[in-house]
Amino acid sequence: MSFRVAVVGATGNVGREMLNILAERQFPVKDVIPLASDRSNGAEISFGEDEVLKVRSLDKFDFKGVDIVLSSAGAKISADFAPRAAAAGAIVIDNTSFFRMDPDVPLVVPEVNPEDIALYRKKGIIANPNCSTIQMVVALKPLHDLVKIKRVVVSTYQSVSGAGKEGMDELFDQTRNVFTNGSLEHKKFTKQIAFNVIPHIDVFMEDGYTKEEWKMAVETRKILDPDIPVTATCVRVPVFIGHSEAVNVEFEEAMSVDHARAALRSAPGVSVVDLRADEGYVTPVECAGEDKVYVSRIRKDPTVPHGLNLWVVSDNLRKGAALNAVQIAEVLIRDHLKKAA
Template structure:
């Protein structure tokens, strides 16, 4: 017995990682269908160690009889096909930004707000948060429970994989080109990314913030607490995989680094690596391919009352996308929220 699961956007970075994660975690699948655009139909993608799936055309696929749809095809595609799948009875877990702020769509990180899943039936859609938001709220939740957070100031250092395969190729090509004196002509990014940092992710808004920065603020409030104030600066850095975040938190009550360490070590999905010595912290290179959110460099922020500062880093393709989506599916099964029984 197992569930019929459709992976939408199966040829992209996140889609391939979802297939890998489903197999690694032995999700109870009876059938897995790989879906993508018509131009990708006929391609092959791997599922587990021994199974190869032929990609089918999303536009022609009938979702009737499909239990779960794990969507990562881009917001405009999800806008069309996620409601179509949901109307056919398929529970959609959408990794794009399309539905995150919809009042009737729960925005879920299983370690933080699994109870929100009970409210998905109005649209039959569940939203996966932004990758940078996911790792931050996983780290913030045990601290919020301990001393209640008032304000968060965060600067992100986000890898190019968050912008897709073409972005990863651009970093590789520009880096190689620098050593042979080739011009680093940006195509995916607005400026050269090799040996550079770009303080610009997603579109600019009227107030001067980018949409990525706006997402971190509004999504944190929707997931964790509507009263938390968040200000973000999001930066693209020349790393292939993994997002780093420097986070300053102001609390309502006193909290020490020791208390924070204890709470984080006991929390699900977190690894504390904080040795206060050379190399005693996690970096993007260290955590690529890993599931947890890694927390390092916990210390007092002396500029505010009841303040802490710390560093957290996570694999944006796994916990920031694929793993979180699969964990939502696992939570649906655990809470017995799927109306259809597995075949």
């Protein structure tokens, strides 16, 4: 059984990655339709090693006959087209923030809450979580299953690719200009990103947190457990691809380092690299292009009765966005669409 799949935002970083991953994982497609804005209409884009597809205009596209839509084109665009696509009979897997906290839209990480995919029937839409939330809950899930988590404190170190191509270009241009005495003008970020870190991702809220930090808290509760309090500090760093997180986890009961390491080693989607030696941990450079969530630096927190510290790294364009969406689609067809056919 094969499916007609549309990719919205196909010319962006995540859209291109979605196309790559569909081909890599041999997703059962009978037709792939790349969609983008009018200005990209007619442009060519690669699918797999040999196939070239022509981009079509999202505004003029009729979704009738499309089975699955993978979308990463911005919240305002999703708000407009996703209900239209769902009304035409497509199931939309949306990578933007617009539908994530809608109580009638499931927010899914397949390694954590695949059962929630069944809720797509309410609106025909499934939400893909924030990239920083995805990698954290993949690491927290096996620990929470072993011993209930009481509290999470996380600091993120997020790459510029999380801000799209413009963010990557700004880091490249500023880095070059530092050595050539060129302009260090910033447009995408609020301050210089080259050779700097910026404790500000998304807009500020009234309580002093940024929306990115709020997302990590509310999304974790929706996906993993509504009773887990999360406090986050999200920082943009001069790295092109790969988000890193220092995660402090407090448990309700004792959790040893050995038990945590064993649970993580056996968890789907997780790779433990924790050698407690030079180079015995994973960095963003090493996770780029990889599908796993990497966990390192597992150690006891001596300041609380039952606490651990973790270092969590993942490719934000793959597991943090495109791969997670494709994995949702794989579970969707395996557990729901094929059975209904």
